Amino acid sequence: MSALTASSLFTSSALRESKTTTTSSTSNKNKNKKNSSSFVVCRSQKQQQQKTSASSEKSISLLAPSSSKNECIQQIAAKSKAPPPPAATGPTPTQIAAGVFAAAAIGVTARKAMKKKAKKIVIAGAPASGKGTQCELIVKKFGITHISAGDLLRAAVAQGTDDGLKAKEFMDRGDLVPDEVVVNMVKSRLNEPDCAGGWLLDGYPRSASQAEALSSYGIEPDLFLLLDVPDEELLERVVGRRLDPVTGQIYHLKFFPPPDETVAKRLTQRSDDTEEKAQNRLKVHHANVNAVLSKYKNIMKTIDGNRQKTTVFKEIEGLIKSM
Numbered sequence: 001m002s003a004l005t006a007s008s009l010f011t012s013s014a015l016r017e018s019k020t021t022t023t024s025s026t027s028n029k030n031k032n033k034k035n036s037s038s039f040v041v042c043r044s045q046k047q048q049q050q051k052t053s054a055s056s057e058k059s060i061s062l063l064a065p066s067s068s069k070n071e072c073i074q075q076i077a078a079k080s081k082a083p084p085p086p087a088a089t090g091p092t093p094t095q096i097a098a099g100v101f102a103a104a105a106i107g108v109t110a111r112k113a114m115k116k117k118a119k120k121i122v123i124a125g126a127p128a129s130g131k132g133t134q135c136e137l138i139v140k141k142f143g144i145t146h147i148s149a150g151d152l153l154r155a156a157v158a159q160g161t162d163d164g165l166k167a168k169e170f171m172d173r174g175d176l177v178p179d180e181v182v183v184n185m186v187k188s189r190l191n192e193p194d195c196a197g198g199w200l201l202d203g204y205p206r207s208a209s210q211a212e213a214l215s216s217y218g219i220e221p222d223l224f225l226l227l228d229v230p231d232e233e234l235l236e237r238v239v240g241r242r243l244d245p246v247t248g249q250i251y252h253l254k255f256f257p258p259p260d261e262t263v264a265k266r267l268t269q270r271s272d273d274t275e276e277k278a279q280n281r282l283k284v285h286h287a288n289v290n291a292v293l294s295k296y297k298n299i300m301k302t303i304d305g306n307r308q309k310t311t312v313f314k315e316i317e318g319l320i321k322s323m
């Protein structure tokens with residue numbers, strides 16, 4: 001692999017969208033003086049009531065020559081026992097028209113936003129297949145909430161919570177953390193408000209039981225991305241992976257070395273990034289992945305992850321855009 005390819009693969013962060021209420025426009029007002037065939041829209045009291053008691057689509061508007069505008073207003077006011085509006089006060093026709101158009105625009109925007117479908121995506125792949133890197137690019141492009149099961153677990157370990165203590169020994173070995181810990185952790189995170197607009201779930205589900213648990217909570221993704229990278233490549237990526245705890249930058253000793261000695265000296269290695277543990281993580285991945293894939297085969301897209309990160313992302317971007 002070239003240094004360029006590798007640097008692309010290892011630059012991820014470490015932890016990874018009227019009708020007819022208008023009276024007249026200014027230009028109409030001017031035209032009305034010259035042209036009696038110009039129209040303004042008036043609405044009777046009854047029609048006003050219809051508007052408030054029913055949806056705007058059901059309201060009926062009265063088209064009248066502009067010359068009878070005042071007469072019309074007087075009639076409506078008399079019926080409603082309310083005094084007629086003062087002739088020269090209140091918003092000008094231009095202001096009213098602007099308000100109507102603004103309200104209509106807001107309505108259209110709100111409807112578009114409501115129609116915009118939340119994107120629910122799962123990204124899967126073996127250890128070091130580039131999930132974190134692609135997640136970072138997806139979040140940047142689409143603003144979707146990223147949830148990494150591995151990050152949730154590492155945070156629990158760092159905080160020393162009960163779940164964290166339970167998870168640690170499994171993570172250290174490269175084994176899957178038991179469902180009793182990870183399932184609720186992910187479910188709770190998916191129920192947080194920032195996930196209402198969609199989510200990108202990374203590293204979950206990793207087993208048939210986790211996939212079943214997700215379904216049992218009524219949580220179903222619309223797209224399942226699988227990053228496919230040969231095992232030999234994965235192992236090389238894993239064992240050379242290093243973290244700069246100061247900047248969060250991920251380097252690779254061979255493919256994307258640190259820029260200078262100072263940075264090189266402070267690099268740390270994930271405790272499960274040793275060859276032995278990575279071998280086990282790969283074994284665990286292969287043992288479980290097929291069960292997960294069979295559950296999501298209708299929405300699954302396999303991506304060749306053994307390419308530059310920008311090339312991989314282009315393919316993913318196209319798939320997400322077409323959702």
Ligand SMILES: Nc1ncnc2c1ncn2[C@@H]1O[C@H](COP(=O)(O)OP(=O)(O)O)[C@@H](O)[C@H]1O
Nearest residue numbers: 127128149150171174175176177182203204206
């Ligand atoms: N869905 C999960 N179920 C059980 N354990 C998990 C899950 N996701 C992550 N883990 C644990 O956290 C470790 C690190 O996961 P992660 O950061 O996603 O890295 P990788 O994808 O390289 O395995 C895994 O080896 C495993 O021990």
